[in-house]
Amino acid sequence: MSDQEKDLLKVKLDQLQCHFTWAPQKENIDLDDLKQRLEDTIQTNVKSRGRSYNQLAFVNCLQGNCEEAIQNLQEAEKILKENHEDEFEKRIIITYGNRAWVNYHMGQLTEAQSYLDKLERICQQFPDASRYTAMIPEVYGEKGWALLKSAAEHYEEAKECFKKALEKDPDNIEWNFGFATVLYRLEDFSGTSESYKPIQSIKQFRRVLELDPDHAEAMVLLALKLQQRNQTEEALGLVERALQKSPDLPHVIRYAAKFYRYKRDVEKAVDLLKKGLEITPNSTFLHHQIGVCYRKKLIPLNRKPQSKRPSDPAFQQRIELIELCKYHFKKAFEPRPLTFIRAQLDYARICLLNEEYAEMEERYNNLLKLEGIRPENKQAIRLEAGLFELNQKKSESKAITHFLEGIKVNYNSTEKTKCRDNLKIIAERQLRRNGRDSKAYGVLGLMNQLDGKKREAIENFEKASELDPDNEEYLSALCELRLSIKADNDCPTEPKPKDE
Template identity: 60%
Template sequence: MSNTSRDQLKEKLDQLQCHFTWSPQKEAIDLEDMMYRLQDSISLNLKYKDQSCNQLAFVNCLQGNYEEAIQNLEEAERILRENHKDEFERKCIIIYGNFAWVHYHMGQLTEAQSYLDKLEMICKPLSDGTRYTALIPEVYGEKGWSLLRSTAQYYEEAKECFEKALEEDPDNVQWNMGYATVLFRLEAIFGTRENREQSQSVKHLRRVLELDPDESLAMVLLALKLQELKQKKEANELVEQALQKTSDYPKVLRNAAKFYRKEKDVEKAITLLKKALEISPHSSVLHDQLGMCYRSKLLELIANPLSKDPESPEFRQKAELFNDCKYHFGKAFEHRPKTAIKSQLDLADICVRNGEYSKADEIYSNLLKLDDTRPENMQTINLKAGLFYLFRRKSEVEGITLLKKALQIEIHTKIWKSAYEHLEKWAGKKLYSNPHDSMALGAKGLLHQQVHNKSKAIECYEEALQFDPGNEEYLSALCELRLSLEDRNDV
């Protein structure tokens, strides 16, 4: 096939609705962790196994494992033919799209074209749009689940997909579960509309249970929401019911463990998580949850004066708990260095508490190099690292620089407020002992700037420049402030 023909084939492939044309690509997901999660889903023989095979084919292809990708797609096709014979054509659109892309990457262009031909035959009666795909609920729904399995930056898009799938198929359990799940997750992310508004996931999780009273994962997710709403009786009943129905599903065990940890029953949570880990030994999330459980026990023990006595059992137990925390938090991001930000920050905090400053330094340094993470993650990283360098490493320049960066990410979270208060306290203390401290004056200027007190900010920056002439940061801030005042006066 000539280069022109290859380019024309690529144009057709780009029109498809499948994993290769949806948003998350190699640079946006931790492929190894995704592979483990999908393999677990397949080996556990969970619902919608064909979708897991389909997405695993995409992951294998990104890793260059083309033969494995073809095997995954053949398995997905086999499952669909066996379990959804009457709906096969509607459900195979994404599989055939993935087949076409994998063959294209293998250089098998004739085979890729053959799958495009199959798609054209299938999609023609289903769509008035592009020749090679059809925007039907089955496509929107599977896209929603694919985005939901990736990273939080794609949750809003996943929500839109489930909404579109439900417009035409409102009683579909799978799409209702996807929609409820994405709402549940978005409500936990600061700054999202779902986080600011009254919870909608409760209503939709109840809807899932109306459609399928045996959906145990919906039960535990609903229990966690009811726990937040202080509806403890129903929440406890739902968790117990879910564990009776499904005692070997890691996601149910994990969320039940989270429920019990929040209820301060840490030992029960640990038991459930260890059971889940036996089933899914590579699960990053299970290790993270176990790390949090051991940290709860550790912090309680640290408060006990006996833990400081090297001769006491409490001292030895404290050392064991430090090791447990470090092990599980470390395992939690072993395969998720780009996405498991919280686990890395938790490990850094444990290392700081244990006096392992070099290890904490290494973790913070790696996190500060991330260039594709949510702004609130970067805000947290800058705050935590800033406090570490300021108070533990006694490096004022590095610490204050990072606190200022956290403050300049203008998402007004608790983290932003903490950065503001730490910077304000530090600047006040410095100026009390030395009113001419240019670094502290510059920090005061930024603090005033952040709360839109422009005249005070200008005064502080001008004063800072008297003692540090030519400082580019202060000159730039002054220029920006003066221009904004001129613009306001011109209105």
């Protein structure tokens, strides 16, 4: 093929619906973690192997393992033929799209074109299809699952995909469960608007169980939602039934463990998580959850004075729990140092409980150097580092710096709210101590500015500037705010309609 023909082929490939055109790309995914999770799913969950092989092919191709990607897609095609013979052509659209892309990345352009030709023949049977793809429930559903396995900012799009799949196939168990799962995550996700209420996912999980009364994953996720609403008796029954139906399914085990941890039956939770590790020994998630369980046992013990006395049995128990927490949190983040930020922050918190301030500070310094990390992780790091400076090092100025950096990240999360709340408390405390503290007025001004409260921001920056007239930051903020207000006032408004 000539360069012109290759460019034309790329234009055709970009029109496809498959992992290469709608999954987040390499810079947005922890590829090693996703690969491990997909391999675990292939090993333990028969129902979703075709889907998992397709996404695994995408990951392998991004990592340069194109031969493995081809093998993954061959496995996916084989599974689809065996399990969906009557719907094979609907189900194979994504696999053929992925295959065309992998061949393209391998320089096998004729082979890539052959898969485009296959897709063109398949799509002719669907009235609303384009030349190379058809937006049918099977395509919408698979796209929803792929986005659901990626970053949280794609959950809204995943939800819309499942809704579209269900419009034409309302009784499909896969798409109903996908829709329920994405609602569950959106309800618990800190960056989501408050419009998501638990009743939405509860209703949807009940719909899944109407269609498939033995769906163990739906049972445990429904149980967690019911537990939040204090419907504990029904929730416990669902968890016990799910563990009877699918005792070796990792997702059932991990969600059941979460349920028992919330129920304060930490020993039961740890037993389940250890069982899960026997099935999927490389799961960083399970190590993290075991660490969280041991921390739950440690925190009340750490508050007891006798746990600090070497002669008391509680002292040894406390030491053992600290070591267990640190061991499992390390096991969680060491394979994923750039992405499993929560596990590193949890590790730092254990250092705090054990008064290991030097190790704690080193951990924060390492985290603050990371680049290209997700916005909610940036905010979480700034929040924890700020609290460390404020409470352990007694440095309000450094704490302010961290909290300010946290609220400057353009992302709504609970961590951002906590940074803001801490800033307000510090600034108001400083003004009570000294009503002429320019920095405190500057902090309040910046908070007003970020909140869109321009006039309040100007008022605070003016006070800051009066007390510190040479501060260019305050002068610049005032100039920007005044120009912004002038622009708002100068902006023509539409004339009001005359009364009839």
